[in-house]
Amino acid sequence: MLNIILYADSLGVETFTKQVGKHLFRANLSNAYLEDANLEDANLNNSILLKTDFRHARNLTSSQLSSEDSPPLLCGALLPEGLGLDPDRDWDRLALVLHERYPEDFNTLEEAEKWVEERRPK
Numbered sequence: 762m763l764n765i766i767l768y769a770d771s772l773g774v775e776t777f778t779k780q781v782g783k784h785l786f787r788a789n790l791s792n793a794y795l796e797d798a799n800l801e802d803a804n805l806n807n808s809i810l811l812k813t814d815f816r817h818a819r820n821l822t823s824s825q826l827s828s829e830d831s832p833p834l835l836c837g838a839l840l841p842e843g844l845g846l847d848p849d850r851d852w853d854r855l856a857l858v859l860h861e862r863y864p865e866d867f868n869t870l871e872e873a874e875k876w877v878e879e880r881r882p883k
Contacts, residue, residue: 800825808833809858811880815840834858837882852881 795813801820806828815821816839823844826833834851856873859866867873 805833806831809855810835810838811855812837813839817841837880849882852877 795815796817798818799820800815800818803821803825805825810826810833818841821841821844823846826835826840826844826846834855835846835848836852836855838848840846840848856867856870856877859876860870860873867876
């Protein structure tokens with residue numbers, strides 16, 4: 762249904778829930794601000810969570826962010842207190858995933874690495 766969601770805060774909460782719902786598999790939620798979004802049972806597997814703000818999202822669980830199969834990439838994610846996960850755990854994996862998933866945007870692994878380094882906190 763939807764592969765990329767950039768700046769999801771521009772969709773209202775109700776629009777986001779009705780249009781996207783639980784279909785977040787492989788979503789790119791870069792810079793998304795999900796205030797009051799209900800993420801109960803949302804499938805975040807293989808998603809790229811680059812600076813995604815989950816601090817005010819509802820019903821997000823640590824198991825959604827740490828599945829054994831294909832967990833989402835956490836890169837500078839803003840997580841609710843108490844989840845006990847490293848919000849920066851996947852910066853080292855991001856470039857390869859971007860290159861493999863979006864070869865039209867990242868022709869080489871080096872291009873993807875450069876893009877990541879420009880965004881990664883020092």
